[in-house]
Amino acid sequence: MLKDSELIQIRRDLHKIPELGFQEVKTQAYLLSIINELPQEHITVETWKTGIFVKVEGQDPKKTIGYRTDIDGLPLTEETRYPYASTHEGQMHACGHDFHMTIALAALESLAHQPADNHIVFMFQPAEEGPGGAEPMLRSEPMKRFKPDVIFALHIAPELPAGVVSSRPGLLFANTSELFIDLKGQGGHAAYPHLTKDMIVAGSFLVTQLQQIVARRVDPLDSAVITVGKITSGSVQNIIAEQARLEGTIRTMSPQAMDRVKVEIEKIVAGIEIAHDCSATIDYGSNYYQVENNPDYVDKFAAIAKDSGVTYREASAAMTGEDFGYLLKEIPGFMFWLGVDSQSGLHTSHLAPKEEALAIGARLVVNGLRQL
Numbered sequence: 001m002l003k004d005s006e007l008i009q010i011r012r013d014l015h016k017i018p019e020l021g022f023q024e025v026k027t028q029a030y031l032l033s034i035i036n037e038l039p040q041e042h043i044t045v046e047t048w049k050t051g052i053f054v055k056v057e058g059q060d061p062k063k064t065i066g067y068r069t070d071i072d073g074l075p076l077t078e079e080t081r082y083p084y085a086s087t088h089e090g091q092m093h094a095c096g097h098d099f100h101m102t103i104a105l106a107a108l109e110s111l112a113h114q115p116a117d118n119h120i121v122f123m124f125q126p127a128e129e130g131p132g133g134a135e136p137m138l139r140s141e142p143m144k145r146f147k148p149d150v151i152f153a154l155h156i157a158p159e160l161p162a163g164v165v166s167s168r169p170g171l172l173f174a175n176t177s178e179l180f181i182d183l184k185g186q187g188g189h190a191a192y193p194h195l196t197k198d199m200i201v202a203g204s205f206l207v208t209q210l211q212q213i214v215a216r217r218v219d220p221l222d223s224a225v226i227t228v229g230k231i232t233s234g235s236v237q238n239i240i241a242e243q244a245r246l247e248g249t250i251r252t253m254s255p256q257a258m259d260r261v262k263v264e265i266e267k268i269v270a271g272i273e274i275a276h277d278c279s280a281t282i283d284y285g286s287n288y289y290q291v292e293n294n295p296d297y298v299d300k301f302a303a304i305a306k307d308s309g310v311t312y313r314e315a316s317a318a319m320t321g322e323d324f325g326y327l328l329k330e331i332p333g334f335m336f337w338l339g340v341d342s343q344s345g346l347h348t349s350h351l352a353p354k355e356e357a358l359a360i361g362a363r364l365v366v367n368g369l370r371q372l
Contacts (some may be wrong), residue, residue: 003367007358010034010105012084013100016074018091021127024050027071027101031124034105038112046142051133052124053142053278056111064119065372066331067365068305068324070097070128071141087195094351095129095309096156099340099358103154106362116370122147132284134323140331150297151333153324154361158346160339162357165305165337165364166315169295175258176321178285179226179248181269185278187242196240198220200233202276203244206268207231210248213264218252222346224261225251225319251319255290289325293334300372301334308367310360320346338364 002010017026028050035045035054045054051071058064078085078092101124114321127133137143160166183206210226218224226248233244250265252258262284269280277365305312315337324335338361340353346369 001110001362004359007102007362008355011098011102011355011358014101015082015084015093016087017095018086018098019089020075020091021130021133022050023073023145024071024126025132028052028124031071031101031105035108038109039162042115043112045321048137048140048142049133050126051087051137051313052122053146054108054124055106055146056115056120056122058117058119059115060117063119063120063149064121064146064243065116065369066121066123066151066333067098067104067107068123068125068134068153068327070125070153071101072097072129072133074129074347076347076349080223081351092349096340096347096351096353097128097345099156099338099353099361102358103365107365108356109246110366111369120369122350128323132288132323135326138326148331149176150332151327152297152368152372153335154365155322155335155336156340156346156353156357157337158340158342158351158353159345160313160337160341162339162341162354163360164311164313164338164339165336166313167293167298167301167334168315168317169293169298170313171253171289171290172293172335173322173325174251174253174317174319175255175288175290175325177250177258177262177287178281179228179246179250179265180285181246182281183246183272183276183278184280185242185246185276185286188240190238190240193240197277198240199244199278200241200270202278203231203233203246205276206246206272209268209272210265210350213261213268213293217264218260222257223253223319224257225249226261226265251321253317254292288321288323289329291322291325291335292328293329294332297334297372301336301368304367304371305364306310308364310364
């Protein structure tokens with residue numbers, strides 16, 4: 001197993017070079033530079049786009065166990081003031097993927113030197129933050145050759161102490177979809193509103209109408225969220241806006257609720273077109289399937305965590321999204337939270353996970369790969 005100092009150095013190296021989805025060229029090269037230094041007699045390496053598959057041959061294989069790590073960063077300007085802060089302007093590992101990769105490399109290094117009984121497949125997956133790399137990687141040619149029988153992954157949890165992990169059987173993360181709505185009317189002089197079709201009014205009305213979907217169209221025993229996080233419209237205070245763009249997200253606890261929400265959005269937007277005499281287009285962008293954990297494997301993992309000297313806690317389902325759900329849709333397995341004790345949360349410019357969690361995560365992942 002890599003020393004703690006080596007884990008920290010790898011994490012800091014990766015933290016400096018965050019790259020957006022399917023642009024992870026430097027990241028892939030760095031990962032390969034470490035992988036290529038490992039003993040090669042038991043491993044097979046294949047690249048896919050900016051991702052990597054690594055298979056470690058088992059000593060007495062009865063199945064293949066998969067482990068996935070995401071490798072991309074976020075379009076966010078870092079404000080940590082780390083001496084190893086991002087060198088890529090406007091990009092940051094603000095979701096902990098530098099931690100995820102480091103832990104995967106540590107587990108791979110251990111298994112390359114001392115293979116497990118079963119075959120192990122590592123997936124270094126691009127584009128988790130968008131537009132989504134898990135689903136196309138699942139359909140790739142290397143995956144057809146390496147497809148595991150069970151798969152798992154981790155995600156850092158800033159709110160949990162280092163040394164604590166958390167998961168749950170069943171639903172862990174929600175179904176998610178981006179939402180983009182463009183409205184087009186007729187601009188004009190603010191003094192002559194009767195000659196225009198005001199898209200700021202139409203957009204404002206649409207925002208309030210969308211909230212009725214969760215309140216009155218979704219089963220109250222189910223759950224859904226519709227958030228409009230950005231509205232772009234208008235150019236100056238005395239010109240009525242011809243166009244408006246709403247950008248948001250949809251989150252649901254079931255695929256059926258997601259389908260229902262989208263149908264209701266389309267009905268409301270059609271009504272806006274009639275009521276405000278405008279045209280509208282809807283784009284759902286990236287869609288992620290729910291993370292549904294296999295109960296049997298979660299139970300096994302909880303026991304492995306306790307035997308590894310790690311505190312295990314039952315998690316609550318969350319409205320966060322993760323494209324790992326596409327893998328779990330076809331391959332049984334689970335995802336778990338790894339505590340990293342950061343005062344700032346995920347997707348923030350000040351995220352500062354505790355580096356002592358690296359060794360904890362690496363030890364636990366290795367034990368999981370050897371014992372599941």
